[in-house]
Amino acid sequence: MQVTDHIHAIKIPFAVSTRFVYAYLIYGKKICMIDSGISSAKEKILGYLKQTGRAPQEINLIVQTHSHADHIGLSAEIKKISGCKVAAHGAEQAWIEDIEEQYRRRPTPTFRSYVHDSTKVDWVAKDGDLLDLGDGENLKVIHTPGHSPGSISLVYPADGALFSGDAVPLAGGLPIYSDVFVMIQSLRKLQTVKGLQALFSSWHDPIQGEKVYRTMDEALAYMQKVHEVVRKENAAAPSLDSRELTIRVLMNLGLPESLLSPIVVTTIEAHQKVGQYPSILTL
Numbered sequence: 001m002q003v004t005d006h007i008h009a010i011k012i013p014f015a016v017s018t019r020f021v022y023a024y025l026i027y028g029k030k031i032c033m034i035d036s037g038i039s040s041a042k043e044k045i046l047g048y049l050k051q052t053g054r055a056p057q058e059i060n061l062i063v064q065t066h067s068h069a070d071h072i073g074l075s076a077e078i079k080k081i082s083g084c085k086v087a088a089h090g091a092e093q094a095w096i097e098d099i100e101e102q103y104r105r106r107p108t109p110t111f112r113s114y115v116h117d118s119t120k121v122d123w124v125a126k127d128g129d130l131l132d133l134g135d136g137e138n139l140k141v142i143h144t145p146g147h148s149p150g151s152i153s154l155v156y157p158a159d160g161a162l163f164s165g166d167a168v169p170l171a172g173g174l175p176i177y178s179d180v181f182v183m184i185q186s187l188r189k190l191q192t193v194k195g196l197q198a199l200f201s202s203w204h205d206p207i208q209g210e211k212v213y214r215t216m217d218e219a220l221a222y223m224q225k226v227h228e229v230v231r232k233e234n235a236a237a238p239s240l241d242s243r244e245l246t247i248r249v250l251m252n253l254g255l256p257e258s259l260l261s262p263i264v265v266t267t268i269e270a271h272q273k274v275g276q277y278p279s280i281l282t283l
């Protein structure tokens with residue numbers, strides 16, 4: 001669906017849960033894609049381009065907010081069709097260019113069904129870079145680690161838009177990050193970006209107007225809540241291992257146990273690591 005003058009959002013549901021991911025298209029003279037979704041979304045994305053009078057060959061840049069499988073699923077294929085460049089932060093490059101390495105280090109159960117091929121990164125982006133989109137427009141790179149070391153967010157001034165990948169947790173949703181402090185710092189960095197009118201996250205439906213900044217406030221408050229639940233459950237039963245503790249935390253947050261996975265356990269362990277400094281997290 002078209003959300004702003006230039007930005008189109010494609011919602012890609014996951015087969016195994018109620019969760020989803022978004023891929024975004026910025027329509028100018030050429031097309032810039034922000035993340036490419038999962039491999040099974042090929043027909044949906046190509047169909048959307050056709051239906052809106054555009055062609056995949058017009059895509060000249062894919063920007064990866066980070067390397068996880070649900071964000072790079074179609075990058076290799078679209079690059080093959082269009083000859084586009086792929087941009088990503090240097091800290092994500094290895095996992096995009098070698099998906100087997102990513103799978104070895106982060107073996108998510110759905111990995112194989114989400115991505116099939118590695119993709120070469122042509123443009124190693126860093127904080128403050130401006131990615132030229134042609135037409136005098138650009139994307140400004142903001143390094144927002146925490147969910148992953150090289151997560152980036154992108155400001156598109158032409159439409160007052162921010163693309164945040166997985167850097168803004170969904171309040172009430174599954175918390176996934178590997179470093180609590182760094183994640184909070186990144187969220188606070190995003191809160192300082194002025195003049196935003198639209199937020200395009202991978203975990204939220206597109207958000208516009210005053211809700212943009214409120215969503216970031218809610219994300220921080222949710223991280224605080226998760227932290228308090230982890231501390232409480234940990235204190236109540238200090239002998240629990242990380243997996244058992246994570247199950248208790250999920251239940252306390254009202255999330256089903258079926259969402260338990262090693263990556264959520266990592267989040268809970270990250271909160272445990274800052275347990276002795278609770279005041280630092282207080283908002």
Ligand SMILES: [Zn+2]
Nearest residue numbers: 066068147166
């Ligand atoms: Zn991710």
